Amino acid sequence: MKRLLLFALFFSWAFLVTAQSIDLFGKIKSGANVENIHVINKTQQRFTTTNTQGEFTIPVKVNDTLMFSSIQHKPHEQVVSEFIFKNKIIVVHLEEQVNELDEVNVGRLLTGDLMSDIENTTGEVPINFYDVGIPGYTGKIATESERNLYEANGDGVAFETLLLQVLTLNVSVNPIINAISGRTKYLKEHVEMERKSELLRKVKLRVSETFFELHSLPEDKRNDFFYFCEEDENFEEACQGKTDFEIFQFLEKKYKQYMENLEN
Structure with missing residues (x-):
């Protein structure tokens, strides 16, 4: 009878420990950047990211499986043992993801002998505009669609200003024709579409693998899901310049809507 009672007490204690949930504090250690690493509780379907110090x-x-992943590290899984659970802290060492490329020799091989290498080297040094005292543009390079829009819109001049300049014979009539024909509007929509497509590509690269670890969706539906997200009027506001965690929250909201649409 005593043995049965002890067994029942032990079983009850083990059940309580297993069923109990705590907030586990963790820290990532690595030679690479430890910020914004994805931390996933695959058992409970929970997700978070590390801060600048690699903390989360x-x-x-007990027995939950945690997965750690980022572009710079090899994926790593860790089971929450009773020891980890009791101490409420975990330190994880991640191995850097090194992509080695095959060695490629381009051009002539150098021997190490200065005079010999000079004779075997060909080519001209490109001219830098700073070297010749010419001011140059160092900002973001415009896409072809952005350049076309800039030209069609009269270098960004307002329509009313263009009209006044045409009347005084100070500008080409092409921007006016583009505005009336609808070409300027079309180019603006094209630039907007390119910007959203590039943002979607970055979102997929950053969180796609982690998101579908937690949210089941067939392979042939995943691109359709992301296009569904892109069509949301708040897509850019929700994803541009946001953390992975904030993007994840937006995708979870869209995932619920998408699954409801599939069921209906």
Whole structure:
């Protein structure tokens, strides 16, 4: 009878420990950047990211499986043991993801002998506009669509100003024709579409793998899901310049809507 009672008490204690959930504090150590690493509780379907110090907090239970992933590190899984659970802290060492390329020799090989290498070297040094005292543009390079829009819109001049300049014979009539024909509007829409497509590409690269670890969706539906997200009027506001965690929250909201649409 005593043995049965002890067994029941032990079983009850083990069940309580297993069922109990705590906030586990963790820290990532690595030679690479430790910020914004994805931390996933695959058992409870929870997600978070690390801060600039590689620290994170996530709800766990005993025997939950945590997965750590980022572009710069090899994926790593860790089971929450009773020891980790009891101490409420974990330190994880991640291995850097090194993509080695095959060695490629381009041009002539250098021997190490200065005079010999000079004779075997060909080519001209490109001219830098700073070297000749000419001011140059160092900002973002415009895409072809952005350049076309800039030219069609009269170098960005307002329509009313263009009309006044045409009347005084100070500008070409092409921007006026483009505005009336609808070409300027078309180019603006094309630039907007390119910008959203580039943002979508970055979102997929950053969180796609982690998101579908937690949210089941067939392979042939995943691109369709992301296009569904892109069509949202708040897509750019929700994803441009945001953290992975904030993007994840937006995608989760869209995922619920997308699954409801599939069921209906």
